[in-house]
């Protein structure tokens with residue numbers, strides 16, 4: 001099982017991402033996409049990455065605003081898996 005990062009490690013890891021904040025054992029990023037279809041396109045790409053990683057974000061879609069939340073449920077905390085997928089999500093959002 002992936003190891004839970006402590007507060008210091010999690011805070012250091014979050015600063016390496018773009019636009020993510022940490023709320024306890026969850027990290028989240030909200031992005032406003034240019035349109036609803038673009039928001040769905042971004043979510044679709046993230047879904048493919050999530051499946052490939054076998055790690056899945058909670059996703060909230062409101063018109064063209066999308067929030068991604070990550071936590072490693074099986075570990076009960078934040079692990080490298082969350083930060084690895086968050087970085088991939090940044091890559092998707094940079095290109096939309």
Ligand SMILES: C[C@H](O)[C@H](O)[C@H]1CNC2=NC(N)=NC(=O)C2=N1
Pocket residue numbers: 054055056057070071072073074075
């Ligand atoms: C069996 C499989 O590895 C697990 O159910 C995975 C799937 N996706 C997951 N996603 C997240 N965010 N946390 C998990 O603990 C998790 N577990």
